[in-house]
Amino acid sequence: MKPSPFEYVRATSVADAVKALAAHGDRAKLLAGGQSLIPMMNFRMVAPEVLIDIGNIPGLDEITIGDGSVQIGAGARHNVVMASDVVRQHCPLLADAYSHVAHFTIRNRGTIGGNICHHDPASEVPLVLTLLGASLVLAGPKGNRTVPADTFFLGMMETAIAEDEMLVRIDVPFQPAGEGWSFHEMSVRKGDYAIVCAAVRLTVKDGAFHDVRVGFNGAGTETKRMAGVEQALEGKPATDATIAAAVKVAVDLSDPSDDVQADAAYKRDLLSALGRRALEQARARASN
Amino acid sequence: MKTSVSLKINGKSYQDDVEPRTLLSDFIRHHAGLKGTHVGCEHGVCGACTVMIDGKTARSCLAFAVQCQDHDITTVESLGTQEELSPLQQGFWEKHGLQCGYCTSGMLMLATELLEHNPTPTRDEIREAISGNLCRCTGYQTIIDSIARAVEIKAGTALEAAE
Numbered sequence: 010m011k012p013s014p015f016e017y018v019r020a021t022s023v024a025d026a027v028k029a030l031a032a033h034g035d036r037a038k039l040l041a042g043g044q045s046l047i048p049m050m051n052f053r054m055v056a057p058e059v060l061i062d063i064g065n066i067p068g069l070d071e072i073t074i075g076d077g078s079v080q081i082g083a084g085a086r087h088n089v090v091m092a093s094d095v096v097r098q099h100c101p102l103l104a105d106a107y108s109h110v111a112h113f114t115i116r117n118r119g120t121i122g123g124n125i126c127h128h129d130p131a132s133e134v135p136l137v138l139t140l141l142g143a144s145l146v147l148a149g150p151k152g153n154r155t156v157p158a159d160t161f162f163l164g165m166m167e168t169a170i171a172e173d174e175m176l177v178r179i180d181v182p183f184q185p186a187g188e189g190w191s192f193h194e195m196s197v198r199k200g201d202y203a204i205v206c207a208a209v210r211l212t213v214k215d216g217a218f219h220d221v222r223v224g225f226n227g228a229g230t231e232t233k234r235m236a237g238v239e240q241a242l243e244g245k246p247a248t249d250a251t252i253a254a255a256v257k258v259a260v261d262l263s264d265p266s267d268d269v270q271a272d273a274a275y276k277r278d279l280l281s282a283l284g285r286r287a288l289e290q291a292r293a294r295a296s297n
Numbered sequence: 298m299k300t301s302v303s304l305k306i307n308g309k310s311y312q313d314d315v316e317p318r319t320l321l322s323d324f325i326r327h328h329a330g331l332k333g334t335h336v337g338c339e340h341g342v343c344g345a346c347t348v349m350i351d352g353k354t355a356r357s358c359l360a361f362a363v364q365c366q367d368h369d370i371t372t373v374e375s376l377g378t379q380e381e382l383s384p385l386q387q388g389f390w391e392k393h394g395l396q397c398g399y400c401t402s403g404m405l406m407l408a409t410e411l412l413e414h415n416p417t418p419t420r421d422e423i424r425e426a427i428s429g430n431l432c433r434c435t436g437y438q439t440i441i442d443s444i445a446r447a448v449e450i451k452a453g454t455a456l457e458a459a460e
Contacts, residue, residue, distance in 0.1 A: 010339055010340075011318065011320070011323075011339075012318045012320075013318065014316060014317070014318050015317055015318055016298070016317065017300065017317035017361070017363050040364070043359055043360060043361075043364070044341065044359055047341070047358075047359045047360070047361070048340040048341045048359065050318075051320075051339050051340045051358065052340060060317070060361075062363075062364055064364060065367070088353075111429075112344075112428060112429025113354070113407075113410075113426065113429065114344065114347060114354040114355060114356060114407065114429055115341070115356070115359075115429065117350075117353040117354055117355055118350070118353075118355050118356075118359070118360070198428065199425070199428060200428060200429055
């Protein structure tokens with residue numbers, strides 16, 4: 010299908026884009042890589058009257074090292090983030106999760122910022138950024154503000170970003186040395202939307218789990234991180250029995266629904282299997 | 298409201314007045330008259346319309362022509378001619394890499410990008426590279442054979458050149 014007519018504005022700077030947003034209000038949408046927005050427009054699920062193209066703003070795609078964090082420009086294309094040495098070295102969980110994000114051609118064009126602002130509930134990057142404690146820098150008419158990923162991602166396709174704001178940068182703290190981490194996903198075909206994904210960060214000290222962060226997509230819960238599962242692991246012996254008990258908590262806390270890809274019972278099986286694999290792999294990667 | 302768009306496609310400039318909502322795929326076919334790029338699903342699922350933007354594969358139904366102003370577009374027409382097929386086209390010819398031919402131009406563009414990054418891919422790497430594109434004739438095995446054959450043809454040409 011063809012999209013509805015719209016007026017096209019090409020922004021040349023962040024200030025320019027923010028000004029255009031203020032001028033056009035809720036009639037406008039920002040266009041970055043367009044890999045989520047344009048399909049929705051072609052289906053006429055959305056019909057913005059104005060598109061503000063932020064795909065040509067110089068510097069918006071830079072990846073640099075900040076104070077203990079990797080600073081990723083919102084306009085960085087997925088393939089660039091995934092292949093970045095800085096990201097691979099300091100945020101391996103993010104680089105690893107990226108191997109499940111869409112197909113190569115889509116990653117050539119889609120941007121990390123667009124992915125985050127779109128906030129598809131099946132999307133890997135919002136889950137991983139939540140676990141990594143990332144901060145999102147938003148530019149608005151009154152200047153910049155920083156929102157932690159924990160409070161940025163609201164419901165399905167909803168974020169804390171206001172209509173007159175634009176995401177400009179994602180600051181991802183370095184993963185500490187010795188930390189264990191893992192990301193596992195099941196989709197019908199590799200690169201397709203995830204049915205369930207599981208992400209884990211933890212450390213192992215004196216034979217016990219610490220600093221545990223566990224999250225899922227596809228679990229049917231409001232939040233990505235599962236506090237109950239984290240509590241079932243924190244300070245407990247780093248054994249198979251602890252993992253089995255924690256995974257059972259995850260299944261009990263979950264509330265998945267049937268959809269076109271899988272029924273709820275299968276999703277609960279996946280939560281259990283992927284949760285266990287992710288925890289075991291994170292434990293193996295953690296230095297004692 | 299129409300706006301003037303000038304796109305560089307395969308090194309040649311094409312100018313026309315189009316609506317901002319004109320998809321790159323429609324500009325390529327209807328305004329530039331290059332019919333090698335095929336339009337399948339128009340929502341980024343099938344990959345038939347794959348072209349390159351600035352040397353990287355992209356689905357031309359997931360970009361507006363106006364967005365591509367000042368960017369280089371490459372289509373399947375850039376690969377070879379009927380008289381002189383490119384190694385990939387020759388590989389598809391020899392190994393029956395197409396049945397109805399609808400997905401072929403997208404597959405050729407994906408394979409072009411793959412061989413630029415990885416001149417000697419394994420069968421699994423080829424499989425992964427084309428995994429995002431659909432062939433509704435389900436001729437995947439012969440498409441993989443065709444790309445593997447192109448690698449051989451390229452290696453043979455390189456050998457001849459060295460001799």
